[in-house]
Amino acid sequence: MALKVVIGLEMHCELKTKTKVFSKSLNSYNDIPNSCITAIDLAFPGTLPVVNKEAVKKALKMAICLNCEIPEVLIFDRKNYYYPDVPKNYQITQNTKPVGINGKIDVEVNDQLVPITIHDIHLEEDTASLDHYFDYSLIDYNRAGVPLLEIVTDPCIYSPEAAVAFLEHLRNIYKYTDCSEADTKKGQIRCDVNVSLKEEEAKELGTKVEVKNVNSFSNVYAAIIYEIKRQTELIESGKKDEIIQETRRWDEESGTTIRMREKVESIDYKYYVDPNIPKIKIESKWLEEIKAEIPLLPLERKAKYIEDYNLSSYDAGVLVKNKEVSDYFEECLRLGINPKEASNWITSQIMGYINKHDIEINEIFLTPKRLLGILNYLNKGTISSKQAKELFFMILEKQEEPDILIKKHGIEQLNNDDELINIIQNILDNNQSQIDEYKAGKTKVFDYFIGQIMKETKGKANPVKAKEILLSKLK
Amino acid sequence: MIKNLHEKLINKEITSEDLIKEAILKAENSQKELNAFVTIINDPEKQESDSLLSGIPVAIKDNLSTKGILSTGSSNTLKDYIPYFDATAIKKLKASGAVIIGKTALDELGMGGTGLIAATGPVKNPWNQNKITGGSSSGSAAAVAAGIVPYAIGSDTGDSIRIPAAHCGVVGYKPTYGMVSRFGLFAFASSLDTVGVLTTSVEDAAIVIDQIKGQDEYDMTSWNSKDINLLESLNGKVKDKKLFYIKEICDINNYQDQTNELVKTIEEFHQTLKKCQELGIEVDEVSFDQKLLDSIYPTYLTIASAEATSNMSNLTGIIFGPRGKGNTIDEMMKDHRTKGFSSLIKRRFVIGSYVLQKENQERYLFASAKVRHLIVNKMNELFTKYDGLILPASCEPAPNVNGIKSIHLRTEQYLAIGNFGGYPSITIPSGFVSDMPIGINITGKIKDDANILNIAYALEQKLGYKNQIAKGEK
Numbered sequence: 001m002a003l004k005v006v007i008g009l010e011m012h013c014e015l016k017t018k019t020k021v022f023s024k025s026l027n028s029y030n031d032i033p034n035s036c037i038t039a040i041d042l043a044f045p046g047t048l049p050v051v052n053k054e055a056v057k058k059a060l061k062m063a064i065c066l067n068c069e070i071p072e073v074l075i076f077d078r079k080n081y082y083y084p085d086v087p088k089n090y091q092i093t094q095n096t097k098p099v100g101i102n103g104k105i106d107v108e109v110n111d112q113l114v115p116i117t118i119h120d121i122h123l124e125e126d127t128a129s130l131d132h133y134f135d136y137s138l139i140d141y142n143r144a145g146v147p148l149l150e151i152v153t154d155p156c157i158y159s160p161e162a163a164v165a166f167l168e169h170l171r172n173i174y175k176y177t178d179c180s181e182a183d184t185k186k187g188q189i190r191c192d193v194n195v196s197l198k199e200e201e202a203k204e205l206g207t208k209v210e211v212k213n214v215n216s217f218s219n220v221y222a223a224i225i226y227e228i229k230r231q232t233e234l235i236e237s238g239k240k241d242e243i244i245q246e247t248r249r250w251d252e253e254s255g256t257t258i259r260m261r262e263k264v265e266s267i268d269y270k271y272y273v274d275p276n277i278p279k280i281k282i283e284s285k286w287l288e289e290i291k292a293e294i295p296l297l298p299l300e301r302k303a304k305y306i307e308d309y310n311l312s313s314y315d316a317g318v319l320v321k322n323k324e325v326s327d328y329f330e331e332c333l334r335l336g337i338n339p340k341e342a343s344n345w346i347t348s349q350i351m352g353y354i355n356k357h358d359i360e361i362n363e364i365f366l367t368p369k370r371l372l373g374i375l376n377y378l379n380k381g382t383i384s385s386k387q388a389k390e391l392f393f394m395i396l397e398k399q400e401e402p403d404i405l406i407k408k409h410g411i412e413q414l415n416n417d418d419e420l421i422n423i424i425q426n427i428l429d430n431n432q433s434q435i436d437e438y439k440a441g442k443t444k445v446f447d448y449f450i451g452q453i454m455k456e457t458k459g460k461a462n463p464v465k466a467k468e469i470l471l472s473k474l475k
Numbered sequence: 476m477i478k479n480l481h482e483k484l485i486n487k488e489i490t491s492e493d494l495i496k497e498a499i500l501k502a503e504n505s506q507k508e509l510n511a512f513v514t515i516i517n518d519p520e521k522q523e524s525d526s527l528l529s530g531i532p533v534a535i536k537d538n539l540s541t542k543g544i545l546s547t548g549s550s551n552t553l554k555d556y557i558p559y560f561d562a563t564a565i566k567k568l569k570a571s572g573a574v575i576i577g578k579t580a581l582d583e584l585g586m587g588g589t590g591l592i593a594a595t596g597p598v599k600n601p602w603n604q605n606k607i608t609g610g611s612s613s614g615s616a617a618a619v620a621a622g623i624v625p626y627a628i629g630s631d632t633g634d635s636i637r638i639p640a641a642h643c644g645v646v647g648y649k650p651t652y653g654m655v656s657r658f659g660l661f662a663f664a665s666s667l668d669t670v671g672v673l674t675t676s677v678e679d680a681a682i683v684i685d686q687i688k689g690q691d692e693y694d695m696t697s698w699n700s701k702d703i704n705l706l707e708s709l710n711g712k713v714k715d716k717k718l719f720y721i722k723e724i725c726d727i728n729n730y731q732d733q734t735n736e737l738v739k740t741i742e743e744f745h746q747t748l749k750k751c752q753e754l755g756i757e758v759d760e761v762s763f764d765q766k767l768l769d770s771i772y773p774t775y776l777t778i779a780s781a782e783a784t785s786n787m788s789n790l791t792g793i794i795f796g797p798r799g800k801g802n803t804i805d806e807m808m809k810d811h812r813t814k815g816f817s818s819l820i821k822r823r824f825v826i827g828s829y830v831l832q833k834e835n836q837e838r839y840l841f842a843s844a845k846v847r848h849l850i851v852n853k854m855n856e857l858f859t860k861y862d863g864l865i866l867p868a869s870c871e872p873a874p875n876v877n878g879i880k881s882i883h884l885r886t887e888q889y890l891a892i893g894n895f896g897g898y899p900s901i902t903i904p905s906g907f908v909s910d911m912p913i914g915i916n917i918t919g920k921i922k923d924d925a926n927i928l929n930i931a932y933a934l935e936q937k938l939g940y941k942n943q944i945a946k947g948e949k
Contacts, residue, residue, distance in 0.1 A: 039560055043789035045553065046540040046562055046659040048694050080785050080831065084804055089788030270831035272840065275666035275782060278695055 002200040003235065005228050007157040008208075009220075010192040011170060012150050014126060015058045016180050021125050021147035022049035022092060029186050033140040041145045043087035048276050051076070055147035056280065058179040059099040059123040061290050062149060065173050065297060066118050068100025070287065074280040076123075080270040084139055085127035093124035093150075095271045097279075108299070109165045111313075116166050119152040129187075149179075155194065155205060160224035164217050167191065168321075171217075172298045175323040184216045191220050195227040197235060197243075206231075207243045211257050214250045223250045226257055301326055309339035318347045324361045325351070331368040337375060345371060349392055365399045366392065373402035382406075384413050386459055414460040417469070420453075423461070424469050427452045438474060446470070476625045476942050477679045481527045491530030491574070495519060498532035498576045501623040509599045509621060511614035513537045514545045514578040522569050527682050529572025534618045534627040537578040538585055539670070540659035541565055544575070548584045548661045549593035552790040552815030555797055562659020563694065564628065564670050564687040571686040576624065579614025583817050585632055585663035586783065587611055588888075589879055590639065592817050597876065600643060601945035602911055606873040609642035611635040612673060616643040619673045622944035626674040626683055632663045633775050634890035636671045637902040637916055641868035644904045644912025644943055646935075647673050648680040651922050652897025653698045655684065656691030664782035665696075667775075667894040675942045677903060677932040681705035684924075700922070708925035713933040714755030716926075718865045718917070719857060720748065721763045724889055725866065736871045739908040744867040747905045747915050750937045751865065756930065758865065761857060768889065770846045775891040776823075777830050777843040783820075784827025790815065851896040858920035863927055864892075865917050868902040872911035890916060899924040901931045904940035912943075 017027050023040035040047040056074065063070050075097040078090040103118030128144040130137050151170065157163050171189065174182035182189055191214045196206035209231070211223045227248075234242050248257040296304065298320040305316035320326045325346065332342035346361075350371075354361055374395070378388040383406070394405050405411065414420060427449060428435060438445040453466045483489045502515045512534070523529060535541060538548040540558040542565075547553045561569065568575070580593035590598040590613030598613035600606040601621035608617050612629030616639030619627050629636040631649040640647025648671050655670040662668060672683045685706050690699040723729050727741045748758050792799045792811030799811030816824075830839035857864070866889065893900035900918040907913065915934075919927035935941050 039558075042794050044540075044558065044560075044795060045538075045546070045548065045556070045661040045789065046558075046657075048658055048662075050693060050695055078785055080788065082788065082791075082805070082808065084793060087789060087794055089791065090785050268833045270785070270828070270833070272781065272785070272831060272836070275664075276662075276695065 003197045003232055004200045005158060005160075005224070006155045006196050006198060006205055007160070007163050007224060008155040008194040009153045009157065009163060009166065010150060010194075011167060012126075012148050012190045012192075013170075013174055013180050013182055014188040015055050015147040015149055016178065017052055017054045017058065017147055019052055020145035021052045021055045021123065023145055025145065027146050028142075029188075031142055033138075033142060036142040037144070041087065041141055043089075049076075049092055049274070051277055051280065052147060055123060056099070057290055058147075058177075059121065059149050060282070060287065061177050061294060062151070062173070062179055063100030063103065063121050064287070064291055065177060065294060066100065066103035066105050066121065066151070068103035068118060068121055070100055070282060071097045072282060073097060074099060074282060076274045076277040077271050078274045081267070083127075084137075085130055085144070087128070087141070087144065091125060091127065092274055092277070094122035096273055098122035105169070106299070107162065107166045107169045108317075109159070109162045114162050114165070115156075116162075117154045117156050119154050121149060121151050124148050124150060155196070155208075160221045160228075163193070163224055164221050167217050167220060169298065172321070172323060176295055176297055187215060190215050193220055193223055193227075195224055195231070197228065197231045207245055209243065209245070209257075210247045212247055212249055212260065219250055219252060222255060223257055226255065230257070298323075298326070305329075305339075305343075309333075309343070311339065311343050315343050315347050318351065319343060322361070328361050328368060332371060335368055335372045337368070337372055341375060342371075345375075349389065353396060364396060366395050370395055370402055377402065377406065381415060381462060382413055383411055384459065384461075384463060387411050387413065412460060413462045414457050415462045415465065417465065420461060420465055420469050423456050424449075424453060424466070424473060427456065428473060435474070446474075449474075476675050477527055477531060477682050480531050480625060481529070484530050491521070494530065495521075495532050495574050495576060498624055501621070502534075502577050502618070505601075505618075505621050505623055508604055509601055509617050510596050511579055511598050511617040511621070511623070512577045513547055513549060513580050513593070513595050513614070516544060516576055516578075519574045519576050520569065521574050522572055524570060524572035526571040526686060528568065528686055531573060532576040532624050533568060533573045534577045534579050534615060534624045535565065535575055536581055536612050536615050536627070536629045538581055538630060538661040538663075539565055539628060540661070541575065541578065544578060546578065546661075547594060549581045549595060550583045550790070550815060550817075550820075551594050552792065552796050552811065553661075554594060556795050558659075560659065562670075563656035563691045565659060567687045567689070568628070573686075577618070579612075579618055579627060581613055581615075581635075582611035583820055584661060584783075584787065585611045585630060585635055585668075586779075586823055587819050588634065588638055589613075590617075591876065591879065592819055594817075599876070600873050600911075602644060602873070605875050605877070606911060607642065607876055607879065609639035609869070609873060612639050612647070615673045616640055616645060616647065619643070619645045619675060620945045626672055626679055628683075628687075629671055629673050630660055630663075631669045631671050631894065631900075632667045632779060633888055633894055636673060637868055637890050637893070637900060637914075640673055640902040641904075641914030641916070642873035642912070644914070644940070644945065645673055645675055646677055646680050646904070646931075647671065647902040647914075648677075648684065648928070649893060649900045650684050650688065650924055651899045652894075653694070653696045654688045654700050654899075654922075654924065656689070656694040656697045658691055658693040662782075662786040664779040665786060666782060667779060667891075669894065669897075675944060677901070677928055677935050677941075678706070678709060680901065681709055681928050681932075698922075703922070703925055705925055705928055709929055709932045711929070711933045711936065713930050715757065716755075716863075716930055717757045717759070717861045718751060718863050718930070719759045719761040719861045720744075720865050721768070721889075722760045723763055723765050723768055724870075725760075734871065736908055740867055740870055740872070740913055743906045743908060743913060744915065747934070747938065748865070751934060754933050754937055756933075759861070763853070767846070767850055767853065771850065771891055771895075772888045774843045774846045774850075774895075775888055776826065777839050778847065780823040780827035781830050781840055782827070784824045784831060787820075787824070847895045850892060854892060854896050854898070855920070858923075862923070863917045863919040863930060865915060866890075868914035868916040872908045872913050890918075893918045897921055899927045901927060903931050903935050903938070904943055905938050906940075912940075
């Protein structure tokens with residue numbers, strides 16, 4: 001009996017706006033607790049929500065990127081439940097007319113495009129953050145009212161790899177469109193993962209288990225793997241009945257999911273239209289303006305890199321995987337750097353460096369302009385490619401301009417023909433036996449001579465010239 | 476009255492200090508008999524302005540947020556709540572130089588139509604202390620009727636300004652929905668709530684709303700009314716205006732229980748209609764579907780209770796209000812709400828929760844929305860032919876405090892039509908039945924406040940109860 005996993009995702013992501021979604025408090029991370037709050041966020045009597053247009057705009061932008069149907073009017077609804085993380089004891093969200101429904105996007109999984117369908121996208125307010133201690137809890141309302149976009153997929157994902165690829169792709173879109181920093185480290189992304197198993201041929205979905213509030217993609221992956229294992233074991237040992245519709249949470253420490261509550265009947269949130277927020281008409285002109293602001297998205301950029309710059313699919317993929325990297329690459333092109341050369345430097349040297357140091361590409365001292373500096377010296381032949389690499393690390397570590405470093409450290413290629421001829425002649429004079437070997441057909445000896453030349457010149461000899469001279473001398 | 480006071484202040488015949496002192500004194504002296512105030516402010520804040528309201532005292536219904544002043548909504552859930560911000564209407568009043576001398580009692584959080592269920596105890600009618608004031612703007616109506624303040628701010632969700640105005644013999648004006656910002660008004664039913672005013676003349680009502688109206692960046696349902704100047708619109712020219720009344724409400728034969736007071740009130744109403752005609756106003760009788768009329772109260776109760784249930788979820792005693800007792804947050808909230816709310820409110824919450832339940836929404840909430848829509852459509856259609864609807868504000872004068880059969884039951888609530896459609900609606904005194912004042916109500920189409928007020932203004936002159944305050948039994 002082959003089992004097939006069916007996954008549905010709910011991805012919550014905080015939008016990047018100046019102020020909160022329904023108040024004028026700052027939407028800012030990591031401030032002193034309870035410093036970004038107004039009477040509205042705390043639901044003081046008489047306060048009313050005012051919809052932040054910037055948040056609506058970014059929500060619409062995401063809906064457009066995910067090819068959703070966008071309604072003519074947006075409606076906000078109340079989700080009623082008592083919990084201290086929502087001071088109003090209802091959360092303003094969208095149920096009746098969300099920003100987008102029936103979306104679809106292709107995601108690359110192992111070099112294949114996999115279609116993922118979006119059930120809906122809705123804009124809501126984030127809740128306060130709670131810290132529970134032994135016999136008390138602390139509430140920080142800074143997060144209460146931060147615009148939160150929830151993207152809900154259909155149960156249409158069939159592997160943990162595809163789930164993570166989808167999430168990474170979405171994070172990229174958030175960043176490319178500047179709709180969010182989409183930083184999991186800052187808790188800006190939280191996912192609910194629905195996992196069910198069914199027999200390969202079965203039409204009906206299996207019983208759905210929801211794993212709530214998973215806060216990193218690696219944990220999403222691990223939670224799915226765990227649920228597949230747990231549910232498979234239950235099914236295979238004839239305990240299928242023990243898989244019930246329930247809500248579980250991911251426990252990072254034990255690497256397992258733990259039951260939170262049974263969903264005998266799902267909770268009635270008594271959704272109804274919020275009377276304080278008039279219907280928001282979405283003018284088609286506004287949508288056009290928003291559309292025009294959307295930059296090329298990762299897969300579009302990738303296609304362009306392959307087609308226009310002849311990059312390999314792999315390199316293009318590496319470049320677009322991170323918006324900052326892709327932007328770095330494009331800045332290089334704007335400066336006139338050859339696309340292949342820029343790609344090579346970024347995908348090998350630069351990516352190697354930032355991965356090793358766990359930093360972002362826009363944090364390094366080596367800006368595209370400074371990279372251009374290195375490449376100018378290299379392409380003029382002033383320095384060798386080996387020296388170029390040395391210069392590269394020097395710039396990063398000493399944080400000084402290429403010109404200054406080259407002067408300071410005398411990094412220069414030995415290009416002078418006479419000097420090279422002298423050095424090479426000297427080496428040949430002292431290595432008669434090797435010359436004989438070479439002439440007897442042992443061509444490998446050629447490399448020995450090159451090595452000697454480099455040793456003598458401390459690697460500064462222009463390798464092309466050195467080769468030419470050596471060849472002519474050995475004839 | 477306001478213009479008159481203003482002129483006297485300008486001409487230095489009186490001083491603002493004296494006016495304020497007198498109002499505070501009257502308020503204090505009235506408390507034992509009327510119990511209209513939750514808070515009387517002895518050293519009120521003053522801000523000079525050249526508006527007509529400058530230096531003149533005002534009382535504010537206690538469900539409006541006043542900075543630094545206790546604002547309880549007449550509920551024990553907020554008995555210690557001192558807001559740190561002003562409602563937009565209050566901000567505007569202060570900027571106009573109005574001097575707040577007190578906060579008035581209401582039926583808890585605006586719910587209830589009697590004036591009997593304020594946390595500070597029942598409010599009495601200045602005309603006769605055995606009579607109710609009606610509610611929920613009970614204290615505001617009583618304070619104006621007793622001549623303590625020339626005007627008081629109220630709020631109206633079903634008829635909460637217009638009924639107490641009728642029972643207390645004063646003017647009660649509910650502007651078009653959203654004309655005055657709701658920011659800082661303790662929410663009862665957001666789609667119906669309106670800030671308005673109680674005065675002793677139509678002119679005063681126009682003056683006050685002119686000062687506090689306007690679009691507010693803190694209330695998305697407010698709208699720009701810059702082009703409307705109510706005071707300037709009062710010219711008394713009403714010839715060829717058209718009013719209609721609803722046959723089913725105004726025909727005595729349509730009532731089974733024909734009390735003496737009902738008969739007299741209806742008679743008085745038809746006398747008023749004659750006066751309208753004498754002014755050159757055309758008055759038509761229009762028949763309304765009895766089923767729709769009968770649906771007004773259940774529709775109102777359903778919508779208002781549903782919205783109230785959700786709106787008042789913020790009253791938990793956690794962030795503000797007295798902290799409840801308990802070991803868990805749920806226990807604390809439960810304790811706070813169990814002790815804090817009166818039984819009437821709890822009953823509304825039960826109804827509200829019930830109709831909001833997923834399985835009941837279709838049957839109750841959506842059905843109510845549909846009925847509301849039907850009524851509003853019918854009214855809008857009539858407003859294409861008529862300037863306004865004229866009705867008795869109440870079919871009887873204020874009942875006896877002890878005569879209220881049940882504070883839970885008030886089936887006569889046709890003035891809620893005004894809230895269903897967000898229409899401007901004004902009650903003015905129109906006479907007496909059994910020595911108690913009665914009023915008539917005029918309701919017009921949305922944003923046509925100036926027209927409605929002008930008709931009321933002309934009729935007020937004809938009826939002769941302008942600037943009326945209670946002589947009362949002292």
